[in-house]
Amino acid sequence: MSKTLYDKIWDDHLVHTQDDGTSLLYVDRHLVHEVTSPQAFEGLRNSNRKVRQPNLTLAVADHNVPTSDRSKGISDEESKLQVETLEKNCDEFGIKLFGMNDKRQGIVHIIGPEQGFTQPGSIIVCGDSHTATHGAFGSLAFGIGTSEVEHVLATQTLVQKKSKNFRIKVDGKLSIGVTSKDVILQIIGKIGTAGGTGYVIEYAGSLISSLSVEQRMTICNMTIEGGARAGLIEPDEKIFNYLNGRPMSPKKENWDKALDYWSKLKSDGDANFDKEVTLDGKDIMPMVTWGTSPQDVISIDGRIPNPENEADEDRKNSIERSLKYMGLKPGTAIKDVKIDKVFIGSCTNGRIEDLRDAAKIVKNKKVAQHVYAMVVPGSGLVKQQAEQEGLDKVFKDSGFDWREPGCSMCLAMNADKLKPEERCASTSNRNFEGRQGRGGRTHLVSPGMAAAAAISGSLDDVRKFQN
Amino acid sequence: MQKFKTIKSIPAYLPIVNIDTDMIIPKQFLKTIKRTGLGKNLFYEMRYNEQGTPNDDFILNTSPFNDTNILIAGKNFGCGSSREHAPWALLDFGITCVISSSYADIFYNNCFKNGILPIVLPEAKIKELSEYSKRKEEIIVNLEKQKITFGNNEIDFEIDQFKKKCLIEGLDDIALSLEKNPKITEFEKKLSSNRPWIFND
Numbered sequence: 001m002s003k004t005l006y007d008k009i010w011d012d013h014l015v016h017t018q019d020d021g022t023s024l025l026y027v028d029r030h031l032v033h034e035v036t037s038p039q040a041f042e043g044l045r046n047s048n049r050k051v052r053q054p055n056l057t058l059a060v061a062d063h064n065v066p067t068s069d070r071s072k073g074i075s076d077e078e079s080k081l082q083v084e085t086l087e088k089n090c091d092e093f094g095i096k097l098f099g100m101n102d103k104r105q106g107i108v109h110i111i112g113p114e115q116g117f118t119q120p121g122s123i124i125v126c127g128d129s130h131t132a133t134h135g136a137f138g139s140l141a142f143g144i145g146t147s148e149v150e151h152v153l154a155t156q157t158l159v160q161k162k163s164k165n166f167r168i169k170v171d172g173k174l175s176i177g178v179t180s181k182d183v184i185l186q187i188i189g190k191i192g193t194a195g196g197t198g199y200v201i202e203y204a205g206s207l208i209s210s211l212s213v214e215q216r217m218t219i220c221n222m223t224i225e226g227g228a229r230a231g232l233i234e235p236d237e238k239i240f241n242y243l244n245g246r247p248m249s250p251k252k253e254n255w256d257k258a259l260d261y262w263s264k265l266k267s268d269g270d271a272n273f274d275k276e277v278t279l280d281g282k283d284i285m286p287m288v289t290w291g292t293s294p295q296d297v298i299s300i301d302g303r304i305p306n307p308e309n310e311a312d313e314d315r316k317n318s319i320e321r322s323l324k325y326m327g328l329k330p331g332t333a334i335k336d337v338k339i340d341k342v343f344i345g346s347c348t349n350g351r352i353e354d355l356r357d358a359a360k361i362v363k364n365k366k367v368a369q370h371v372y373a374m375v376v377p378g379s380g381l382v383k384q385q386a387e388q389e390g391l392d393k394v395f396k397d398s399g400f401d402w403r404e405p406g407c408s409m410c411l412a413m414n415a416d417k418l419k420p421e422e423r424c425a426s427t428s429n430r431n432f433e434g435r436q437g438r439g440g441r442t443h444l445v446s447p448g449m450a451a452a453a454a455i456s457g458s459l460d461d462v463r464k465f466q467n
Numbered sequence: 468m469q470k471f472k473t474i475k476s477i478p479a480y481l482p483i484v485n486i487d488t489d490m491i492i493p494k495q496f497l498k499t500i501k502r503t504g505l506g507k508n509l510f511y512e513m514r515y516n517e518q519g520t521p522n523d524d525f526i527l528n529t530s531p532f533n534d535t536n537i538l539i540a541g542k543n544f545g546c547g548s549s550r551e552h553a554p555w556a557l558l559d560f561g562i563t564c565v566i567s568s569s570y571a572d573i574f575y576n577n578c579f580k581n582g583i584l585p586i587v588l589p590e591a592k593i594k595e596l597s598e599y600s601k602r603k604e605e606i607i608v609n610l611e612k613q614k615i616t617f618g619n620n621e622i623d624f625e626i627d628q629f630k631k632k633c634l635i636e637g638l639d640d641i642a643l644s645l646e647k648n649p650k651i652t653e654f655e656k657k658l659s660s661n662r663p664w665i666f667n668d
Contacts, residue, residue, distance in 0.1 A: 015647065016647050026654050026658065036549065119665075127549055129547065131549075143548075145573060145577035147551060148576070151644065154641050155644045156651065156655075157644055157647075157651060194542065194543040194569055197570075197571065227543070228572075250664035257664065258662075317484075318483075318485065411548075430489070433512065435489050438493075
C-alpha cells in the first residue's frame, strides 16, 4: 500500500500496537528545557525510575535565561531555581546539558539542528509545542506535556494514536520581500488555528523545495499555530549538506548508512492524503497579524476587519474582543498603526538568515526615535556567526539593542516584556493576549518586516526598503 | 492519578473561543518546579485586576462557580503551548471535566494524564448545556455510561475506550509501558543494526 512520509516514519518506530490502534512509538531524540521538565524528573525520583537512554536526550536552559549580561547570574529567584534544578537533574540522571554560559546554549529548537542532533526520519519530541520546527528535516517532531516527558525519560517511548495526513502544497516563487514567515502566516490565515487539529501536515510543492533549510524551519515551527502537532518536509540534498559535519551528525560509515536511509524518505507518488490545500507563491504578500490569534492575519496593504461584517456570532465576538485588546479600530490601514517596540528573535525567526534579512533592511538607517528595538540571536553560535559577519555592528549602529541568546520576549518569561498597551512588531509565533507581557499588543511579522517597522516607527511594507 | 468518579456540579460557562494556554495559566507561573498550587492563578489575567485584586465580574470568582468541577467553553480550547501547567491549574482549582466542541491536541492529551475528562460535544449541545450554567443548576457527568444528565435530558458522548479505562482506573501510563519492556529492548536491538547512527555508536 502507498504511504506518506508520516506513515513511513510511524511504521519504522512502532514498538507495539494495541487492537484499538493505541501505539507505543520509539523516540530517537528527546530535547529538554527547564520549564517543562522539573516535575518529570521529580516523578522519576518519586517512583525510583531511571532514564532509559540518557544519550538520546539533550538539555538546555532557554526560556528563563536573561538576555543581558550573564556574568552576575539570574536575578529572578524563581527563574534561577528552575535553571539550577535543570542543572541538578541533568547531573543526577546523566544527561548532556548546554549550560547558560556554554557558547552552544540557545533556544532548544535552534540548537537541535545546529548540533546535528535533529536528523531525518527520526522521532523527535520535547516538552514544547514548537518542536514541530524539526520537521523541516523530514523528521516526525512534536511537542509533549510534562507527563509525557517523564514517560520518554523512563521508557524512551511514547503512547500515541495515529493522526490523519494533510498535505499543503505551495508552488511558484516568492516575490521580493516575501519570506517563509509570510507563507506560514498566510497558511494559518487560510486553514485557521484549528485547521490542522488531528493531522500531521506535509508541506510540499516547488516553492517549499526551493526554500533554504532555515526557511523551512520557520514554516514547520508554526505548524502548531495551525493546530497540527507536527509538520514535515521531505528531506533533500540541502538537508543532507546542512547536516554533514555537524558535531552530533552521524560519522564515517554511519554517515553513509544514514544518507542511504534518509534519501528514501518521501511520500509515495500515489499516497493518500485525507486533506489537501494548495497555495500559489504569487498570491503571497508580506503579512502581519492584527488580532490575538495567529489566524488574524492580513497583508501589509490590508485594513483592520469590521466585526459587523461577520455572520458567525462566535467569530464576531472574537474579533470585537481582539480589537478591544489590541486598541484598534475597524477599517484602519494596518500601515498606519504606530509601534513602540520591535523584537527580532525566537525559535521561529532567530537564525542567522533571519538576522541577515533584518540587517539588510536597517543598514545605514536609524530606528525611529520613539521605538525600542532588540535583536535576540537564537543561540550562542548564531550570535557568534552574526558578529563575525558584522551584523551586530549594523544593528547597534542603527539603534538596536544586541542581546544574549534565549527565548526572551517571545513569551516574556525572563525580564524582557511589554508593558500594558505597548505595541510590538515581533518575529515570534504567538500574538495571544498577554503573551509578551500583560496587556502587551503583538503584531507577528517576518524579520524584514520587523526591521522595516523599527525604521518607520509604524507597521510598514518591507518592499519599500528593497533595492 | 486519582480515579475519575461521576461528577455532579453546576457548570461554569466561559463563552470564549480559542482559549489558549497563556490565558489558562500565564507564563509567570510556569517558573514553579511543582505540579500543585497553580489553581489560584488559573485564568489569572481575566480573574484579577492589574492591582492583583479579584475581578468580581469573572465567573470563577462568583458563587457557586468558584466551587465548580465542570467548565464549559468555546471551541479550540487549550490551543497554544504544550505546558501541562494548564491542566494542573484546572485540576488544582477543582475542575475535573471540560466540555467544548473541540480541543488542541496536546492539551487534550495532557488532560488524561492528570485525571481530567475533556468532553467533545456539538456546538448546539454546548449552547443547551450552557443554559444550566446560567440557571445555576447542576448537571451530572457519568464517564462509565458516557452520559451527561441535565434536568430530564441526557446526552451521550464519545471517548476513546483506552483513555476511558485509564481515567476510571487511575492507571499510571509509565507503569503500563514498562510492562512492555521486553518489546522495547527487542526494538532497540533491531534499531542498533538498522539505524546504528541513532545511538551515535
